[in-house]
Amino acid sequence: xxxxxxxxxxxxxxxxxxxxxxxxxxxxxxxxxxxxxxxxxxxxxxxxxxxxxxxxxxxxxxxxxxxxxxxxxxxxxxxxxxxxxxxxxxxxxxxxxxxxxxxxxxxxxxxxxxxxxxxxxxxxxxxxxxxxxxxxxxxxxxx
Numbered sequence: 001x002x003x004x005x006x007x008x009x010x011x012x013x014x015x016x017x018x019x020x021x022x023x024x025x026x027x028x029x030x031x032x033x034x035x036x037x038x039x040x041x042x043x044x045x046x047x048x049x050x051x052x053x054x055x056x057x058x059x060x061x062x063x064x065x066x067x068x069x070x071x072x073x074x075x076x077x078x079x080x081x082x083x084x085x086x087x088x089x090x091x092x093x094x095x096x097x098x099x100x101x102x103x104x105x106x107x108x109x110x111x112x113x114x115x116x117x118x119x120x121x122x123x124x125x126x127x128x129x130x131x132x133x134x135x136x137x138x139x140x141x142x143x
Contacts, residue, residue, distance in 0.1 A: 038112070039066045045107045046120075049100045054088065062089065063125075089122050097122065 002009040028035065043064040050062055062085070090097045097120060105118040125134065 039069050041111060042066050042069065042108060045111065046100065046104045049104045049107070050089075053096065053100055053103075067121075083124050086122050086124050 002013055004010060043066055046064045047062070050064075054062075088096070089100075091099075101118055101120045104120075105116050108116045108118065
């Protein structure tokens, strides 16, 4: 038996797993955290903020695209499917989008360890979720 919450028998299981794992050279350098590019984390952090700050169907009809990713600035497009969703994402007097962008910028600055200039736009891209080409452009694997 094992219990992660009660921390029971975990050490024995970890020891056994390590015994059974084959030796192999490292896949990445010691200072490399992931095989994903920095752009990926920019989109994921912004999507996280959208999931946190909007209700129900909106987060699932939204995609984040990094249009420009330079060392000194990032231009982000948030794509929605319908004009009504664009209004919801932007919010009254732009407050909702400003909140998402501000919180995303703070997280990005913490992640990259430097100050970030983040520019966001909302664009209607009708039925992007039904287009194989658009899905591939956004990084979804259709195979």
